[in-house]
Amino acid sequence: MKIKIDKDISSEINIARKKLRMSQKMLARKIGISQQTLQRIESGINKTCDKDVLKKIYQILELDITQVTASNTTAKSFRIPDTLLYKIHSVKIKKKLSNDTEALIFCLEEFFSNVELSNTKYEIEEFIEDILNKTFINELKKMGRSNERYESVLKMIEDKNKINVVEYFNEYDEKVYSKIHAERMK
Missing domain, CATH: 1.10.10 (Arc Repressor Mutant, subunit A)
Structure with a gap:
């Protein structure tokens, strides 16, 4: 899943990396992307970034990603049958997710990526x-x-x-x- 990257996100990544005295090459290697890709993310040339890559960047730079991922979602309200909610809650426990929303997202991503x-x-x-x-x-x-x-x-x-x-x-x-x-x- 792609996440939109605005100038604030690009700048935050650049500043945090410099605070940790880490080169682009070093950070890119830890993330598993090319230095050029990281440079394009930090400079704002790339307008989107893979969610997993962005999570790795934020994790390594010790940044809070919740605001970034929250800004790329839409809040919806649904009624879910209790039996289904129980199954979602079971997934949350088995996969050690922090809440039912993450469990539901996990289930949907698995379903839609299923061969x-x-x-x-x-x-x-x-x-x-x-x-x-x-x-x-x-x-x-x-x-x-x-x-x-x-x-x-x-x-x-x-x-x-x-x-x-x-x-x-x-x-x-x-x-x-x-x-x-x-x-x-x-």
């Missing part, structure tokens, strides 16, 4: 594409297009998506009917 989430995104995109293809084919049928045109469009869709449309329709219909039947049985 499975990106895989789910692609599965959803493929599912929507399949639905659009099926809808398109059904609309062609309703319009009564000539078999020659219908067959050429159908072939194009099958080639592009590497599916057999007839088999796909049958599988899709079976899934839909089985879901409806399962819901009726409840």
Whole structure:
């Protein structure tokens, strides 16, 4: 996550580093960034900085980062079910975080950086594409297009998506009917 850096932050870092009689090269090495990057942060050329890098800078320079990170957040009020709040509190204890807000942020960052989430995104995109293809084919049928045109469009869709449309329709219909039947049985 990137944090906006204004002139006050840049100046604070520069002054604190000089107070500790630390060179840019030395501080950059401790943080794990290049001296040029640190120089760009201190001079205000870089307008944003990775949150973890900024935390390291503030930790090494013994500065309080809470004001910096607080200025880059938005206060929101949410109602959270007690069961979920209990789970967030458990994460706070397990990860040794200072409060429930940090625990919630941790959970959200983990969720949104999760590889499975990106895989789910692609599965959803493929599912929507399949639905659009099926809808398109059904609309062609309703319009009564000539078999020659219908067959050429159908072939194009099958080639592009590497599916057999007839088999796909049958599988899709079976899934839909089985879901409806399962819901009726409840």
